[in-house]
Amino acid sequence: MSSKSLSLRNISKRFGNVIALDNFNLEVGVGELVALLGPSGCGKTTALRVVAGLEHQDSGTVLVADKNISDVPAHKRNMGMVFQAYSLFPNLTVEENVAFGLQMRKVSKHVRLKKAHELLDLVGLDSQSKRFTHQLSGGQQQRVALARALAFEPEILLLDEPLSALDAQVRVNLREEIRRLQLSLGTTTLFVTHDQEEAMAISDRVGVMNNGVLEQIDTPDVLYNKPASSFVAGFVGTMNRIPAHITDGMVEIFGSKVVALKRGNETGKVHALIRPESISVAAATAQGNAKVLTRSFMGASSNIICQTADGTIVQSLMTSASTGDLLPGSSVQLRVLSSEVLVTNV
Amino acid sequence: MAKGIKIRFRPALAATLLILGFFVFVPMISAFEYSIRTPLTGGYGWTHYIWAVREEDFFHYILRSMWLAGVTVLITLFVLVPTLTWLHLSNSKVRGLIDGLSLLPLVIPVVAFAVGAQISFPEFVQNTVLELPFLYFVLALPYAFRSLDIGLNSIPLKTITEAARSAGANWLRTITTVIVPVIRGSVMATIALTFALSLGEYTLTVLLHWDTFPTWVTYVAQDNILGAIAISMMSLIIPFLILTVITLFVPERSTQGRK
Ligand SMILES: Nc1ncnc2c1ncn2[C@@H]1O[C@H](COP(=O)(O)OP(=O)(O)OP(=O)(O)O)[C@@H](O)[C@H]1O
Numbered sequence: 101m102s103s104k105s106l107s108l109r110n111i112s113k114r115f116g117n118v119i120a121l122d123n124f125n126l127e128v129g130v131g132e133l134v135a136l137l138g139p140s141g142c143g144k145t146t147a148l149r150v151v152a153g154l155e156h157q158d159s160g161t162v163l164v165a166d167k168n169i170s171d172v173p174a175h176k177r178n179m180g181m182v183f184q185a186y187s188l189f190p191n192l193t194v195e196e197n198v199a200f201g202l203q204m205r206k207v208s209k210h211v212r213l214k215k216a217h218e219l220l221d222l223v224g225l226d227s228q229s230k231r232f233t234h235q236l237s238g239g240q241q242q243r244v245a246l247a248r249a250l251a252f253e254p255e256i257l258l259l260d261e262p263l264s265a266l267d268a269q270v271r272v273n274l275r276e277e278i279r280r281l282q283l284s285l286g287t288t289t290l291f292v293t294h295d296q297e298e299a300m301a302i303s304d305r306v307g308v309m310n311n312g313v314l315e316q317i318d319t320p321d322v323l324y325n326k327p328a329s330s331f332v333a334g335f336v337g338t339m340n341r342i343p344a345h346i347t348d349g350m351v352e353i354f355g356s357k358v359v360a361l362k363r364g365n366e367t368g369k370v371h372a373l374i375r376p377e378s379i380s381v382a383a384a385t386a387q388g389n390a391k392v393l394t395r396s397f398m399g400a401s402s403n404i405i406c407q408t409a410d411g412t413i414v415q416s417l418m419t420s421a422s423t424g425d426l427l428p429g430s431s432v433q434l435r436v437l438s439s440e441v442l443v444t445n446v
Numbered sequence: 447m448a449k450g451i452k453i454r455f456r457p458a459l460a461a462t463l464l465i466l467g468f469f470v471f472v473p474m475i476s477a478f479e480y481s482i483r484t485p486l487t488g489g490y491g492w493t494h495y496i497w498a499v500r501e502e503d504f505f506h507y508i509l510r511s512m513w514l515a516g517v518t519v520l521i522t523l524f525v526l527v528p529t530l531t532w533l534h535l536s537n538s539k540v541r542g543l544i545d546g547l548s549l550l551p552l553v554i555p556v557v558a559f560a561v562g563a564q565i566s567f568p569e570f571v572q573n574t575v576l577e578l579p580f581l582y583f584v585l586a587l588p589y590a591f592r593s594l595d596i597g598l599n600s601i602p603l604k605t606i607t608e609a610a611r612s613a614g615a616n617w618l619r620t621i622t623t624v625i626v627p628v629i630r631g632s633v634m635a636t637i638a639l640t641f642a643l644s645l646g647e648y649t650l651t652v653l654l655h656w657d658t659f660p661t662w663v664t665y666v667a668q669d670n671i672l673g674a675i676a677i678s679m680m681s682l683i684i685p686f687l688i689l690t691v692i693t694l695f696v697p698e699r700s701t702q703g704r705k
Pocket residue numbers: 115118119120138139140141142143144145146147294
């Protein structure tokens with residue numbers, strides 16, 4: 101297998117006054133798919149371009165299989181790349197596009213076209229191989245770009261928001277396809293996206309970036325349930341921030357005491373971070389502690405938005421079966437379902 | 447892009463074409479008619495053409511002018527394609543400046559070029575006819591620059607270049623196998639403009655005391671004006687045929703969304 105591990109060590113990169121990467125560190129194992137997730141402008145694309153050699157870091161090293169490649173030019177790095185914008189060569193047919201990398205590696209025409217057809221078959225486009233790229237839909241073009249990036253068996257596959265220009269349905273299909281291909285070929289992959297659902301759905305690990313640093317990198321599961329910082333907690337999934345007060349390591353939420361999980365030295369007034377699915381809403385028998393604002397039905401589950409007596413907006417996610425009598429305006433009783441909650445300073 | 451465009455009668459366009467056609471074709475047709483007159487017998491014939499082809503220097507000068515034009519085309523492409531690609535990719539402010547500089551040959555009198563060349567070029571350059579292509583290149587610069595600039599503007603240059611490089615193409619191959627074929631139309635226009643301009647250049651050539659096809663035609667015209675017109679007609683047709691052949695031999699590919 102040609103796949104290799106990838107390490108970024110203490111990478112810094114600035115553009116004028118903007119610090120795009122600030123002592124950035126990342127390790128990707130052989131055959132692993134790591135997504136880089138973060139808000140716009142946090143440096144995701146820059147990190148990817150530094151790996152590809154399209155941008156050069158101001159300091160730090162890029163290692164592939166523990167070999168420093170910082171001074172290797174882009175065309176010798178043997179990395180497949182798929183761009184956000186459509187990037188196929190308009191003067192070449194689909195099969196010639198896919199065979200391009202092999203052509204540059206002086207592989208004979210017969211062999212490279214055979215390989216191109218193999219890859220086109222994998223992305224389900226073999227029937228389109230003689231067409232020109234402007235005759236394809238956006239989703240098809242990105243499939244061809246993916247085939248082109250994989251045809252020369254790259255050591256590392258780099259994807260920069262390859263799905264963001266596509267329709268929702270195509271996006272979901274294609275991301276599953278990328279994962280399937282990546283698993284079957286075992287290619288080490290770095291996938292940049294700002295869509296957390298996409299990142300969580302197909303990655304082995306997700307790295308959350310903010311302001312040029314990696315805040316946390318973990319499996320989607322750990323990231324969701326044990327966010328390392330308030331930023332990660334807020335960025336990944338929906339999170340309620342409920343004002344509370346710490347006394348003896350406990351916080352009182354909706355009238356019941358739960359253990360406060362501290363990240364640092366939080367004391368006194370804090371925000372408790374609680375996922376919507378960890379809050380239950382029940383019709384109040386007597387005087388409740390909140391009022392229902394809206395209830396949105398989403399099939400198996402429903403989203404209930406309430407407002408507590410002190411004005412805090414609280415979101416709850418419950419199975420639809422138990423929400424029948426929660427009409428907007430009705431008085432309800434909120435409850436925390438977990439025995440411990442994350443807290444952060446206000 | 448081309449899909450769905452219907453041919454409609456547009457008066458403004460028709461008028462423009464008509465006026466253009468008048469100024470281009472009427473003189474050409476008249477010249478042709480004039481060149482096939484045979485005053486001695488009063489009818490029409492190919493006398494002057496036969497005379498021209500039999501003139502011993504005819505082929506010498508037309509070949510010389512053509513290879514000089516060819517060298518000019520090569521210089522133009524070798525200098526401009528990489529330079530413009532770099533200017534477009536670096537996105538620097540220098541681009542505006544160079545854009546402006548490229549127009550200077552339009553306003554600087556040719557005499558100034560000739561004098562400048564004689565003062566500044568080293569002796570060994572002035573001793574060879576190869577100084578001409580470099581000067582022709584400068585004269586054609588305003589047109590060649592613009593034509594390539596338009597081509598590069600019309601494509602997503604940055605993404606395509608980066609895609610080529612990450613797929614393993616070095617700069618040279620990126621330019622030759624990706625950029626040039628993608629802006630093929632502009633490149634062909636640049637070749638045609640530069641070739642035609644070099645082939646017809648007269649003033650600078652005379653001022654520098656070189657003999658090329660246009661200067662030779664002027665020379666023989668002193669003795670045989672009808673023969674000179676016949677030669678000019680041929681010099682119009684020959685490059686046209688050559689360019690057509692070049693166009694036919696470059697494989698037809700679909701570019702920039704056109705088919
Ligand atoms: N070529 C450049 N010149 C100047 N500034 C740049 C350049 N490339 C990136 N930047 C800046 O560096 C920062 C990080 O950019 P980057 O493109 O890496 O962000 P990103 O996380 O990919 O954002 P997005 O999700 O919007 O694509 C941004 O503030 C951006 O403006």
